[in-house]
Amino acid sequence: MSSAELRELYQTTILDHNKRPRNYREPEQANRRAEGVNPLCGDEVTVYLEVVDDVVQDVAFQGTGCAISKSAASLMTESVKGRSVEETLGLFDRFTELVTSDPQSEPDVGEVGKLAVFAGVREFPVRVKCATLAWHTLRAAIEGRDEPVKTE
């Protein structure tokens, strides 16, 4: 790629999840769901959750969007599956902190595991909404909000 920033943004993991998104389905056992849209670019995502005894037993998504939003949704499902609701909400905070932190600073990737690949988004402020759309939608599903989530 022509620039270091682009290589940082479009890491192999992100390109892979864009091409082959994981947990792209509607689970039959889902007991919570929420929809999210980014009116600016038309991205849409639906997040499905199966929460049993405060644990995310299953999580999946469907929708259309750019590589950043699709891979963010895909990697999100892998990261929160099996976690407690509290841990999931904690990860939401860590992730949004990561992608909105100062690009000059060293990214804090201590607790986010493979989500660290999204640190490159910090260089592209207009793309932060792409990375966080699925996460905001996940939180809405957990909190049982009916209104579609908007990033605007």
Next chain:
Amino acid sequence: MSVLPPLDVTRIRKDFPILERGMRGKRLAFLDSAASAQKPRPVIDTLSHVYSHEYANIHRGVYELSERATRRYEEAREKVAALLGAASPREIVFTRNATESINLVASSWGRQNVGEGDEILVTHMEHHANIVPWQLLCEERGAKLRVVPIDDDGALCMDELEKRIGPRTRLVSVVHVSNALGTINPVQDIVRIAHERGVPVLLDGAQSVPRMAVDVAALDCEFYVFSGHKLYGPSGIGVLYGKAELLEAMPPYQGGGEMIRTVSFEGSTWNDVPNKFEAGTPAIAEAIGLGAAVDYVRELGLERIARHEAELLDYGTERLLELPGLRLIGTAREKIGVLGFVVDGVHPHDLATILDQHGVAVRAGHHCAQPVMQRFGVPATTRASLGVYNDREDLDQLVEGVREAIEVFR
């Protein structure tokens, strides 16, 4: 027929200071003029000159500065009238932008002339600015919005237009040139067909005025609107042209100072057109700046601008079609310099980010024309749009960027 010399783009580029700066360390290829055009030195200097030497409120003060500002503001109105071929400057109302001009007509003329069961006719290729004001009016009045379809190339289905003008049609409101597709509509025919049935016509000229000679007298349309910022002028200033007799019969749009003749608590009387529609202190410097922009494009020559864009459009179309998996959205025969496209496996948003790294500024999204996106079954497109300062190098930079995006997402 005399052959006009082509535009001297090298010289023109020197008129636009912003082109001297790069973007992300690259030469700036600004291909988003359909969203808003960059500003030439004469427009920038005019704004600075007005605020440094000629500024005061207009139409009020009896002192020299106010008289001077008023004269300059009214001169700008005369320049716009001449640009559009209006019969009189009285037919030119200054607004904030084309959107506000349409809202003015919907709110003032619409409330007076549209009732329950009536119909407003628009097309499938309208910008949201020529859809939503009519939806609001229709909702309020119990009227109906009807839509003329477009074909797979993005051209208007003229026979359908004819069929959809019925006894209840009160207005035909059509975009002159589509911002998302580039299609030039046969507005002369549209006006003729509508007038044969006694229906007035509004034309949205936001994309046409910067790109071709427009003559409202020859078109014979009732209303014509455009924005200053797309015509290389300041933002915050737009134009509504209306036939004098229609403007005179219309009630005010907003109330306040300037639009009144007398005010008392028992009732007020209205000023003459166009002041009746210009409540409050207007965008004074911006109007004068628009006058400078009008001078600038007229000096270049709108026929030459149109030919310059047509040549670049052909070149850009040819180059883009070299790329595998690229599909143009908007392939009408009559087209201005708008290149909308989608690329297999590459989302427009990702493409725009990669182009940005190449110094190329384009628009990615639905272009405020979601029905157009739905018609072509795409969530969004990438749009490169041309202006007087663009050259082949800009398009080469675009093609190189798209090529890299295809590589990245292969």
